[in-house]
Amino acid sequence: MPRDQGLKMLVFDSSHTSDIVFERQLTNWIVGRDLKGFFSHIWNVHPLDTILLPPDTPRRFGPPESFELAPGHTFIAGRMERFPALRRLMPLNFLVAQFSLMRRLRKLVRSENIQVIRADDSWYCGLLALYLARRTRRPLVIGVWGNPGAIRAATGRPLVPRLFRYVWVEELVERIVLRSADRVIVQNEDNRGFVLSMGVPAEKTRIFRLGNTVHEMHFVDPAVREDGRGDLAELGLEGPETFLVISRLEPLKLVDDVIRMLAVMKDSSPSAKVLLAGDGTQRAELEALAESLGIADRVIFAGNRDQSWLARVVPHVTAVVSPLTGRALVEAGLGGVPLIAYDVEWHSEVVQTGVTGELVPHRDHHALAEAAERILKDGDYRQRLGAGVRRLLLEMMDPAANNRDQRAVYAELLAEKGRSLRVAQAYGPGDGRDLAENGG
Secondary structure, three states: OOOOOOOEEEEEOOOOOHHHHHHOOOHHHHHHHHOOOOOOEEEEEEOOOOOOOOOOOHHHEOOOEEEEEEOOEEEEEOOOEOOHHHOOOHHHHHHHHHHHHHHHHHHHHHHOOOOEEEEOOOOHHHHHHHHHHHHHOOOEEEEEOOOHHHHHHHHOOOOOOOOOOOHHHHHHHHHHHHHHOOEEEEOOHHHHHHHHHOOOOHHHEEEOOOHHHOOHHHHOOHHHOOOOHHHHHHOOOOOOOEEEEEOOOOHHHOOHHHHHHHHHOOOOOOOOEEEEEEOOOOHHHHHHHHHHOOOHHHEEEEEOOOHHHHHHHHHHOOEEEEOOOOHHHHHHHHOOOOEEEEOOOOHHHOOOEOOOEEEEOOOOHHHHHHHHHHHHHOHHHHHHHHHHHHHHHHHHOOHHHHHHHHHHHHHHHHHHOOOOOOOOHHHOOOOOOOOOOOOO
């Protein structure tokens, strides 16, 4: 029997493993999807949750694992391999593990009367969600939280090279998944432009601002947050001349351009430093680059940091530099410091030169340096930009407004598909929550 009769959703999301969710305090990224109780229960599925573990780690093997992430939220962790005895036949073992996962999910959707299937990418998760939605005859929602076309144009490589060897194959899969979706949700107009270029009709797209998934501590006034200057001092950073980058250290994130920015500033701002909050496969390469440019002592690698650390530290840096950033751009801007960003993807919706920060031409690290110098040397300008970006994001990412808008999208979709809802009348009329009794 289903655990209750409320509205339920299953989400495929491989952006963060369960270990990373807990390590970096990212539970709100998942829990916020319930839209303050609009969904009574959500199952978050990471089909490859053990992908980062070493090959012989016992947790890589076995059936999918489920645990309660929060009330009304179940995390289902898929395993990379099913049986230890088949470890030498990894491709086969992987397929067996994924088959086991999908068989379990098909039963779950039917037994729990889950009404919506969603995937937060249009690649592997998208393919799994498409299969499950078709087998169970549920509406399919696909999330696109970036502009893969723009990134591929800059790098010439697939975004998921471990899955797709060629760009054209990745694009073909995207096209199939996106065109098959009942709704494609995006976080901004730039991302919508990419989706439209894939042949998705405009009427199937909706913008989901993601302020309701940002940790609430980032909305706290920076003036009353816990002081992060001690955290900076532990890293040897004292004084205002610190430029923070919040990013995975991967080639597509262009963090190497920030190191080159600092090299340009080496003589004019000898005390300036770059603090990198994040980790990834490019770390050793970035350390070598800093060494070769003679600024190794001015580039600090802080590794992965949780939300509490970021909320404390951001208000005490000179600016946050964003070569290519998504949610971190919002977290940084809410900290009330200027943003320096490339004019790429959705950055221009938040970064307005002279108002919220400095927007510079894509891949021009000299322009990054010039912007950093202006902000560093003009305290009044710096304060004005910081206040401007926080004011903009408090309005754009208002969680209550984001929740309201997203509820309406789901209600509209389910009404269109003839699937009725049993949703508490406390939500009130006018946004689709009073459609009908439970069904599906």
